[in-house]
Amino acid sequence: MQWLIVIHVVSAIIGIGPTFFGHILFRRRQQEEQLRQSLALFQLLNLFPKIGGSIAVVSGVVLVSLSGWKFSDLWIWISLVLYVLIQVVAVGLLTPVVNQLKQVLDGEEERSTAMDVSTSAAMLLTKANRLYNTASFLGFVLILLMIIKPM
Incomplete structure (x- = not known):
């Protein structure tokens, strides 16, 4: 049972960890x-939640x-529910x-000036940061819940 706990904890860290790099x-x-x-780097880091998160869920169900x-x-x-919400957001x-x-x-989207590009990119960047903040908060709550779960 100890090895299963180790697998669960390590896969959870690998699965949720990249959320904090955003x-x-x-x-x-x-x-x-x-x-x-x-x-x-986002594309590369995006693999870790898919693999690690899936292993964490399976090992958690087995636990x-x-x-x-x-x-x-x-x-x-x-x-x-928190895990599913993190997946939905991320x-x-x-x-x-x-x-x-x-x-x-x-440059694949229609654009008229360089100013429009920087404004559009800045808006998308702000939106991405808000989503990362949401996923990070949910991940923090999930980790906290795993630590203080009822004994």
């Missing part, structure tokens, strides 16, 4: 080339099955914003 990747006042590098906890326990439901909402930002930088 604030660095999508910081304001970056040069265009820096932002392009940040977008490339609940093998321990004295019940799937009807409120903290388990809250944890699962994958469902943030990824399209990042793709739009990439399109703006690549």
